[in-house]
Amino acid sequence: MIIVHHLNDSRSQRILWLLEELGLEYDIKRYKRDPDTHLAPQELFQIHALGKSPVIEDRQTIIHESGAIIDYLLRHYDGADLQPPRTTKEYDQYVQWLHYAEGSAMLPLLLKIYVDPLGNNGAPLHPRINSELDNHLGFIENSLKGQSYLVNDTFSAADIQMSFIGEVAKSFQLLSQRPNLQAWLERLHSRPAYQSAIARGGVYKLA
Ligand SMILES: N[C@@H](CCC(=O)N[C@@H](CS)C(=O)NCC(=O)O)C(=O)O
Incomplete structure (x- = not known):
């Protein structure tokens, strides 16, 4: 199952959208921005060294960077229509x-x-x-x-x-x-x- 490490009000929203367009099943692991600094919480650094979102996990692989995630999902999951x-x-x-x-x-x-x-x-x-x-x-x-x-x-x-x-x-x-x-x-x-x-x-x- 694809897991999206999703930070509120962030670029990871577009990955959720892509997954919906593709009709794929996925789980969301949620992270909340600090209300004062708007930065991601420390837990996100445990997923990837940059501590940024989006990050996805799939087939024992961690992928970060929105463009690379989009490319990965379209290559692995029949994204020909997109x-x-x-x-x-x-x-x-x-x-x-x-x-x-x-x-x-x-x-x-x-x-x-x-x-x-x-x-x-x-x-x-x-x-x-x-x-x-x-x-x-x-x-x-x-x-x-x-x-x-x-x-x-x-x-x-x-x-x-x-x-x-x-x-x-x-x-x-x-x-x-x-x-x-x-x-x-x-x-x-x-x-x-x-x-x-x-x-x-x-x-x-x-x-
Ligand atoms: N170019 C990266 C940017 C990733 C990025 O900076 N994400 C922001 C959210 S929109 C983030 O995680 N910010 C939290 C922080 O810097 O602590 C991508 O498109 O994935």
Whole structure:
């Protein structure tokens, strides 16, 4: 049985969602963020040295890092419907989105998460953070122009991986001038598997 080490209000929500899309059985081991620091509890370090979520356990293997977990689940559990065929140019685009989410798009959002609480002390960093947010969110917004999903106008695991970017951006009210991103996120959130994952995962402030 697949076990998901799930931290509340975190990237592991998208792994629950993927498992629901795949119709797989899984168990959830829950971890609660510290209410003051928002950090994961120490128990998560016993599962993996980084102490981060998501982590999954399956067939005596521990896998961390959302993109790698998505790739693992699709390779091992008939994920053909959630990714383009491997030799197509659509697959190349799919892989780019899968890596882009954590490799590039999250960075300005994370900087905002850490620098905003500094108030005026963080002011020297604000122009660069804001211009990079415009750069990345503008890129995603333009990519969604005239299409419902990121790759070939077809729902894929790339949308699942990228959803967290949209959700964090929304939590900072960064989507009001970005109608394509907003509509895409609403489309994703209306999927039955997304709703089932919310029901299983518990309260998710970013939904
Ligand atoms: N790039 C990693 C990021 C993992 C990560 O930073 N997860 C956050 C939750 S969204 C976490 O565990 N934070 C708790 C902490 O740092 O203590 C992934 O996509 O899996």
